[in-house]
Amino acid sequence: MTVREINFDGLVGPSHNYAGLSLGNLASARNAGAVAHPRAAALQGIEKMRTNLRMGLTQGLFLPQWRPDGVWLSALGTDVGNAEAHIRAAAMSASSMWAANAATVSPAADTADKRTHLTVANLVTMPHRSHEWPQTLAQLRLAFSDQSAFAVHGPVPPPFGDEGAANHMRLCARHDEAGVEVFVYGQSGGPFPARQHVEASKTVARLHGLEPARTLFVMQSEKAIAAGAFHNDVVAVANEHVLFTHEHAFAEKDRFYAELRALLPTVEIVEVPASAVSLSDAIRSYIFNAQLVTLPDGGMALILPTDAQDLPDTWAWLEAMVAGNGPIRKLVPVDVRQSMANGGGPACLRLRVVADPSNIDPRFLVDERKLDGIAAIVEAYWPEAIAPADLADTRLIARIEQSWLTVVDHLQLSGDLIP
Numbered sequence: 001m002t003v004r005e006i007n008f009d010g011l012v013g014p015s016h017n018y019a020g021l022s023l024g025n026l027a028s029a030r031n032a033g034a035v036a037h038p039r040a041a042a043l044q045g046i047e048k049m050r051t052n053l054r055m056g057l058t059q060g061l062f063l064p065q066w067r068p069d070g071v072w073l074s075a076l077g078t079d080v081g082n083a084e085a086h087i088r089a090a091a092m093s094a095s096s097m098w099a100a101n102a103a104t105v106s107p108a109a110d111t112a113d114k115r116t117h118l119t120v121a122n123l124v125t126m127p128h129r130s131h132e133w134p135q136t137l138a139q140l141r142l143a144f145s146d147q148s149a150f151a152v153h154g155p156v157p158p159p160f161g162d163e164g165a166a167n168h169m170r171l172c173a174r175h176d177e178a179g180v181e182v183f184v185y186g187q188s189g190g191p192f193p194a195r196q197h198v199e200a201s202k203t204v205a206r207l208h209g210l211e212p213a214r215t216l217f218v219m220q221s222e223k224a225i226a227a228g229a230f231h232n233d234v235v236a237v238a239n240e241h242v243l244f245t246h247e248h249a250f251a252e253k254d255r256f257y258a259e260l261r262a263l264l265p266t267v268e269i270v271e272v273p274a275s276a277v278s279l280s281d282a283i284r285s286y287i288f289n290a291q292l293v294t295l296p297d298g299g300m301a302l303i304l305p306t307d308a309q310d311l312p313d314t315w316a317w318l319e320a321m322v323a324g325n326g327p328i329r330k331l332v333p334v335d336v337r338q339s340m341a342n343g344g345g346p347a348c349l350r351l352r353v354v355a356d357p358s359n360i361d362p363r364f365l366v367d368e369r370k371l372d373g374i375a376a377i378v379e380a381y382w383p384e385a386i387a388p389a390d391l392a393d394t395r396l397i398a399r400i401e402q403s404w405l406t407v408v409d410h411l412q413l414s415g416d417l418i419p
């Protein structure tokens with residue numbers, strides 16, 4: 001096997017719901033209180049993974065987390081029956097599905113010890129996400145247990161907020177060659193919190209042993225955060241030598257572009273002007289929250305949400321772009337509307353790891369057959385619908401727990417993951 005990019009998608013958990021927990025994430029606020037459909041959500045995610053496999057890409061999977069998170073509730077001196085509604089909702093959240101926030105990954109080609117380094121994200125800014133990291137870390141330590149190939153780090157200490165790969169881009173000539181790692185952080189965004197702190201980004205870069213001369217720290221524009229770009233991956237995405245970005249993603253874009261061009265002269269920056277797609281349409285359509293991938297035959301494809309087709313002008317701009325002579329040759333729309341309604345597009349749902357698949361625990365890699373088995377469990381166990389008011393229902397909680405146990409057992413991970 002050879003080193004390649006592997007996308008690990010978070011399987012949407014059986015407790016998926018719309019509790020409106022994420023300040024600054026406009027979709028989460030807009031859909032607060034709506035009825036969610038966990039079964040449909042998980043099946044949409046599985047279909048996205050199948051789309052990737054059919055394009056010849058290598059696909060991995062992270063499991064949902066045990067919910068309600070009794071360990072967290074008990075540390076707060078309560079339990080699911082007695083917790084206040086917002087604490088209960090936080091303990092029940094399926095937000096670990098957004099695997100781009102699981103960790104930051106630096107491939108072996110960039111690191112001092114030539115191992116692939118992963119730092120689990122602490123996600124301290126949002127209460128419902130702040131308790132994800134222990135179970136995420138447990139999965140990372142299993143999937144990447146080969147210490148000759150991987151180093152898995154614990155979370156950056158609070159109060160420095162770290163949201164993982166959603167604020168990290170890597171540009172390189174080819175995935176297996178040394179790259180330029182770009183850490184994007186926020187300072188303020190009007191009424192909304194900046195979720196990635198520069199102190200956390202610098203810590204991750206040091207822990208990963210990155211070469212300082214090939215590591216950039218770039219500030220998000222305040223405008224972008226205020227418009228709803230709670231993570232950089234809502235307004236920019238990179239793959240190999242291509243950066244696809246909105247004009248207003250970064251605070252000092254000219255300086256950033258110049259530094260990038262100096263470090264990687266072959267870089268191609270595809271900038272979408274605000275005159276063609278406003279920041280607000282970029283955030284509604286999530287065209288940047290796309291998986292920009294190199295296909296086995298060499299061209300690049302943009303796997304983006306079908307929601308982008310709802311904005312005719314934006315979609316027309318994209319079609320014109322791929323018809324032109326640029327590096328992005330193909331648009332692949334995928335239906336992830338259940339996740340989108342909580343502000344999670346195709347790119348949020350996956351963590352990219354550049355590595356040799358033969359060094360990874362095979363229980364975390366999938367093919368179509370394995371996905372058939374998982375889809376059958378989702379069909380049989382995942383709740384069909386959840387309204388936020390249902391979260392206290394003991395029968396629903398029992399069903400969520402049973403769903404989780406069944407899929408974990410099916411993937412032969414019960415011995416390792418059951419708390």
Ligand code: SUG
Nearest residue numbers: 019020021022025028100166231348
């Ligand atoms: O952290 N939504 C997630 C969406 C994460 C998207 N990830 C990336 N951009 N990479 C968040 O804001 C909503 C949960 C709720 O409201 O129930 C939520 O957590």
